[in-house]
Amino acid sequence: MDERKRESIVAYLRRRMVEFGIEPEDIATSIAADQARLREVRFRDASGNTWDGKGAPPQWVVQATSAGQSLEHFAIDGGSTRDPGQRAGVDWRNDPFAGTKLATNKIGGAGAA
DSSP, rough: OOOOHHHHHHHHHHHHHHHOOOOOOHHHHHHHHHHHHHHHHOOOOOOOEEEEEEOOOHHHHHHHHHTTOOGGGBBBBBOOOTTSSSSOOOGGGGOTTTTSSSHHTTTTTTTTO
């Protein structure tokens, strides 16, 4: 991002913060609370849904365990290198179907078998 574009975005955000009465300390507090919440996460599914293991389990946990999946399957180990706030991605660079009909057809769409 070039410097002019960055400065334009910063100026816009500062105007909006003034408009809504948001102080920089409010943002810092919110970020710290989000980070603390993410540190407490104990379970995560492939879609990025999380649960701290406290209270009633969320619907995604109930559905998965009802279907026979173990809760330990979703446990987050301490050695994960992925950013906890980032959803899992797919590396399509090694897709064997890239550029083929299989890569472009939508399930249930036109041309699907």
